[in-house]
Amino acid sequence: MATVGQRGMSSPRELTRMGDRISFIYLERCILHREDNAITAEDAEGVTHIAAATIGTLLLGPGTRVTHQAMSLLGDSGAGVVWVGEQGVRFYSGGRSLNRSSSLVEAQATRWANRRTRLDVAREMYRMRFPNENPDGLTRHELLGREGRRVKECYRREAERVGLPWNGRIYVPGDFNAGDPVNQAVTAAAQCMYGIAQTTVTALGCAPGLGFIHSGHELAFVLDIADLYKTGVAIPIAFDVAAQDPEDVGSRTRRAIRDHVNKTRLLRRCVDDIKHLILLDEAKSDVMEDDTDRVTLQSDHGIEVESGRNHADDDFDEVSW
Known part of the structure; x- marks a missing residue:
């Protein structure tokens, strides 16, 4: 098994599409750890394995403890984590959202x-x-x-x-x-x-x-x-x-x-x-399915241009104001 430091971050193409994930998984009174590419939830009844790539947002209820390795895997898998009260009736803190798209x-x-x-x-x-x-x-x-x-x-x-x-x-x-x-x-x-x-x-x-x-x-x-x-x-x-x-x-x-x-x-x-x-x-069917890292730059008149490159030499038309 690769260590956290050795394992590279997954690319957007490697991640499970948001539409194929379980939107919310609620856990309470357990210890969350990591085993390979799965999150393990251990309580008095034993250990449950949850494939990290299938998680949309993990809701951590009362009595949960989570390790650094587990959080690293969740972040790499594109999963969100929210600390809540019982069944989500209180909001305490939250991490990334379900969406990669804005x-x-x-x-x-x-x-x-x-x-x-x-x-x-x-x-x-x-x-x-x-x-x-x-x-x-x-x-x-x-x-x-x-x-x-x-x-x-x-x-x-x-x-x-x-x-x-x-x-x-x-x-x-x-x-x-x-x-x-x-x-x-x-x-x-x-x-x-x-x-x-x-x-x-x-x-x-x-x-x-x-x-x-x-x-x-x-x-x-x-x-x-x-x-x-x-x-x-x-x-x-x-x-x-x-x-x-x-x-x-x-x-x-x-x-x-x-x-x-x-x-x-x-x-x-x-x-x-x-x-x-x-x-x-x-647009409803498209927004939650966009799991790609799509970053553009805003130009004039609502036009978006490619990011990650220098536009100094681009031949933009002059605009009279």
Whole structure:
């Protein structure tokens, strides 16, 4: 077996195409090491071998330890690594993204930079959350008003469903115990959604600060994505947990969200939703499949030229401004 220092980095052609990889692999309470070109995960039940080239993004949950050799192999294989809470409901740190191409983040920036397309994405986010309504033609202010009313209706509906009193949303930043048990459960569920959204945004290499509804925060886009699952996932689970028992609702809500994420493959859905929002339909199949190191230089009028060479002697046409 070659040592880490002797083994050269794989070329893009040698790497497994992203479409043929497992998008997310979640591990917890184990030690990660390397054996040949496989990652080994050792826990109380034994050792599991995972071919490094088949990993899209490795999610390291609580209780994981990873060796330098394992991280070197993951980097050489083009795999991403994200340190998360249980089943990805917390985001702690992240490495490289799933993509070698910048197409996805460029598409996000392009749609964000234009006011019209930014509003188009905001309307599509509303449509995804409330599919029975048509937000076409609505202004941003009207979208915010409608969203607020729909969320209030969701709170009231869920309270009636589980038989709990509801006196409105109460949340004091930094003081989890300020609200009643059901408000604490809603807060815990929302925090889990933020973790899931940030894990996915980071894994895809998107810009977390370029939001289409939220703005002015380093995680604006993360907040946008997390809100897609507020009324359909977070709030119903929070009310279910609070109705079962008012004690320890925070940790029980996180476990309930964790189980739901694992059962419904919410991370995979989150990936598809992000691509749906920021990619043109005809480009969707190309962006995540581009595993080549394609680096160009930007010239005038949107023209890209070859990198890795000196262009001093090129016969560029003079441009009058």
